Amino acid sequence: MAKTVGDSGRGRSHAVHRALKRAILDQALSPGAKLPEDSIGERLGVSRTLVREALVRLSEEGLVDLRPNKGATVARPTLEEGRNLFLTRAALERLVVETLAGRLTQDQIETLSAHIQAEDEAKKEHATSIRLAGEFHTLLAQMTSNASLIRYVNELVARSSLILALYGRPHSSDCAVSEHQELLDSLIAGKAEEASKLMTHHLDSITTRALLPREDDRNIKDVLSAYAAAEGLA
């Protein structure tokens, strides 16, 4: 439906890239999943060449692991990488709010308010809710007009989805809507320092509130050893 001319950018390789990216972020492809070039190409109606190009891009973005002669898999960050990632996010997003504090236009304020309201209304639907929460952060970044900043925040927010998919507590609202509202209020009031603190806390609390170690983080051997013992094996 948005495909006619919308194939903008570098022809179809970008289309493939977007398709895979969406699939990953929607968790239709979960972390660790294999991504064979020809099945993907077949399914999407393009040749391996284009799939490879897309996979290279995704790997540069950190969404895909590309191991030589072994093929591509959806990235599977460790818990520690996850924590570090949120530290990095915080550093960048502090810059975002410091840049924005007291500088939001009326239009931007309305956009953000509307977004927060949408988040509030979608609280029930877990999947949507997560997506919207991420979008709030990328929306803010966008408003700085700082290209590198935008790019990195987008990347980190995307990867955060992976982290939360792997280590997120099932029923935690990962981004409390009220925190977004407070943040916005600070920004409007031009309280840069306060906004910065709120953002730090906001992201910090995700790592403590929502992240927790998962069994499936251990490798297959460790998992099976338990079953082995139960059966009197190994």
Add this chain to the structure above:
Amino acid sequence: MAKTVGDSGRGRSHAVHRALKRAILDQALSPGAKLPEDSIGERLGVSRTLVREALVRLSEEGLVDLRPNKGATVARPTLEEGRNLFLTRAALERLVVETLAGRLTQDQIETLSAHIQAEDEAKKEHATSIRLAGEFHTLLAQMTSNASLIRYVNELVARSSLILALYGRPHSSDCAVSEHQELLDSLIAGKAEEASKLMTHHLDSITTRALLPREDDRNIKDVLSAYAAAEGLA
């Protein structure tokens, strides 16, 4: 000389990537230069396929501009992008020094000291001096063991070379060696706050000390409009 098995990573495409990256950072290929796939492939003894893969990666790193059907050129950041980039760098490198303050091992301290000494000795050779200055920053980042942080700092430092190539004052020592020493002293003393301030100032002063507008930054229209007026045209 480092090619036998050192072709590590994804076969030769990484080798191509590294070769091009070096060439760009050494300014053997200056910003705006065309990068035709087949001449590069021919020169490097690989097919266009591998060159393309390398170019895609470089474009993701922001070192190369990739325009559909128009081919690749060495990136040519605007002055404003340059300033924004240094803001972003500062945000990340503050995190670096905060992470490192008071936590450097003896080995790390020695590595950094040696590096600073090397910088001091290379003060005369402008090119080497610039490279070493950059390496100091990536070295610090490396020591945090924070993967995303390392990756972004590396990327931004690399792109800084482009910025300085375009807008750097010819004879400014872009990274004052003494500032690196002060920074290190702070880190050793564990004064996180001070180190953070030093880093901010250090990078800030690059933008004010070393960056200056260049004629060729304005786009062709603006430049020509003056001449047009002078000749009573358009």
Add this chain to the structure above:
DNA sequence: GATGCAATTATTGTATGCAATATGTCCGCA
């Protein structure tokens, strides 16, 4: 039944060929 090896299959790595698009040149025409 466990172990190691060989043959098979699946999948990636790379080069090449052809189509599509952009760029540059030359010529005719006002």
Add this chain to the structure above:
DNA sequence: TGCGGACATATTGCATACAATAATTGCATC
């Protein structure tokens, strides 16, 4: 001379073919 259009050239976009490597299976052996 200045302008536009057709042709020629260069370069990218994409698919396909083949080679190289890894994963898997089956079999023979102990």
